[in-house]
Amino acid sequence: MTEIALRAEGLYKVFGRQPQEAVERLRAGASRDEVRPATAAVIDASFEVRSGEIFVVMGLSGSGKSTLIRMLNGLLDATAGEVELCGERLTGASAAQVRGLRRRRVSMVFQHFALLPHRTVLDNVAYALEVRGVAKDERLEAARRTVDLVGLSGWEDKLPGELSGGMRQRVGLARALTADTDVLLMDEAFSALDPLIRREMQEQLVELQSALGKTIVFITHDLNEAMFLGDRIAVMRDGRIVQIGTPEDILTDPANDYVAQFVQDVDRARVLTASSVMEPARATVSASSGPRAALKVMRDLQTSAVYVVGRDRVLTGVVRDQDAIRLLRAGTTGLASITHDDFASVSVDTPLSELFVPAVESPLPLAVTDDRNRLLGVVPRVTLLAALGNVSSHTGELPTVEPPPTVPITVMSEALDAADAESGRAVPSGAQEGAV
Template sequence: MFDHNVDQQADSEGDEIAISVTHATKVFGRRPKEAAKRLKQGATRDEVKPLGTAAVIDASFDVRVGEIFVVMGLSGSGKSTLIRMLNGLGETTDGAISVFGSEIVGTAPAELREIRRTKMAMVFQHFALLPHRTVLDNAAYGLEIQGVPLEERRARAQQWLERVGLATWSDSFPSELSGGMQQRVGIARAFAADTQILLMDEAFSALDPLIRREMQELLVELQQELGKTIVFITHDLNEAMFLGDRIAVMRDGRIMQLGTPNDILTDPANDYVAQFVQDVDRARVLTAGDVMEPPRAVVPTSAGPRAALRMMRDLQTSACFVTSSGRKLVGVVRDKDMLRLVREGGSNISDALKPTPSIVSPEQYIAELFELSVESPLPVAVVDEQNRLIGVVPRVTLLASLTNLPTMTTEIPIIEPTPDVPRAIITATLDATTDGNAAPGGSSSLAEGSIA
């Protein structure tokens, strides 16, 4: 666990900071400055209530360039107030906020407008479309504010309407569109403006669940393609887990925990966060890389059939992975095939090599692993970009990851899959043969007759 209001990752070497928030506080009321001072001295939110309502208290975090940073919390937690502080729509009572090094707090209105015009676009919960303008003109509105010529802005807006699936609706008016379509116009407008930062305040909360999921997937797709920096506000934990590279969990104006979805799900900072995440769909948050274990049943291509057979006997498994130099995964071998090669005097396990049945990348969600796990005689193999075997996900680990148990387990006594050939027959065959030589006729015949 870490201090609830400290961003431990944003200062790592090489990370460019888009937004930096330092001890920011926002108080509504008659004497906000005095209330902020007392909060800094240790007063609680309730104790300063006679002076004003503390909406955001001592918030500190950095947002990296190109990440989706999610602020989540229940109604009244301060998340919407916080996002409006980032672009100066809400005045900051105390603390500092900078955007690409330009200070927001105390900046003159004209400079703030310039920052919003060129560096930040905002997508609102209730779309904020202009009802008297067509869909195309709404999508082009940000470019109009920037002073882009008419033909150019309409062409760019049309391109973005095509990206969000509304190319044929450009001459329609907002009232002719469904809620999901209107929100697509809002997203097209924000991306068409081509600002470096997008601020999204509960942008999908008014949509039906199916449309909402489509919009979430569209946003992730666009962000991965364009590398925009996005600050996304939501009260939906599953949405936060799906979208966020990092998440700040707020309660009563304070950031309770800041971390990756995995951090928050597997290591909640306090009971409040733990209760918040207890019903989250873990299968769509945890990845193969989060739950994988070191592979045990692995032999190199240089090993002979006897070595492979001996390993499978000792681990009580019917198959094992085969890797080439650099641990690159090349396939699997089965105990029956290795037994046959040993009896025939074969020395090359590649003669019985079969394709690996289930391979995933460490980034794949475990929701995608269940069908693969059921169909595979081996644990699901996890490989990196160079096809190197970096871990495996056994069925029991996959099931355990759906509970509140730790994702890293102790040694599992039952090895998957169970052997096809009895251990006694493997031992008898190994004892009756020598490396590179077939077993004598009598011993081999006895072993053959013992296999079902």
């Protein structure tokens, strides 16, 4: 089972007078406005964050996301509900216990850097270990490694005021990483940066998380940032979590109209991947089959080529109609001599934006394979266009897609007839129906 690094259960945060009474009314079905003058910032928030994932909490200003993250490290006490960090309960803990949990379990990166202005980069990065009482040489060595990791080598002796905004945020990230806690909380960490620097920081965070396996809870109001970073996303509105899912879940199956409107302008080509749109591969033939079997599949499916698969559906190549007809006329069995490896394949994680060129060039639906080269599915061009337009590939109206060039049915039928005549076999009933 996947380890749970952080768990929130039934969290409420109400500011103002008689907060417990407001919680009871909210539990009974009252709306946020009905408990005023109390302010219900977070209402019945429940979720789990798996070890090693980036869990993004997304919402507009006033949705409660920043209040929520401050309850996850004890900066704000929950009015009701529970928070657990790696199995240790944070809510209800004493002040000393909360401090201990922060030092061992959770660190935070803030929107406005929160660096110590009179300390150098290296001393800022080492500060979390200094608070823990780690020896100076040990903490500075750990800080140097992290500074190098975030790309700030050579800047160790600079003060924060001498750095750009992006560099200061790298220092904040390095400080949190040096603390080596189980969970990293990031509250709008990149929102104060210029767009280009922001994108660089997003990419670096993904690289660092992949290398270090950190558990990250990331708060943002930017949908594209959430889609780029998140393994899973929690969408908040008016203090409540209205949907939790992967970026693909949020984009393709929004829970309500609010989420649908939120994601309507997302660049689907950069969020969706081959795995989200692939379909079962039907234009396939076994490597042990002959040209007759290959031609029958082509005819039945009205295509001009088939994929050849071996044991465990390992993709060995492609057979085209002209080659199969030539082989059949020659009376040769087996497909090995006409199986070509000049086909395009993509992995399940390939974004749709990278499928256009290979899809146009391929005579077959684009092959989707795993790291063992097994054929997992295919992406037809019509399905690719439908996914980009958020239209059903089975019922929606789509742009016209020209089919690949094919062999006329009369040519294939003549080839089959000639081969049957030579072998003395009868042409199967219906063999000349349909088109290729």
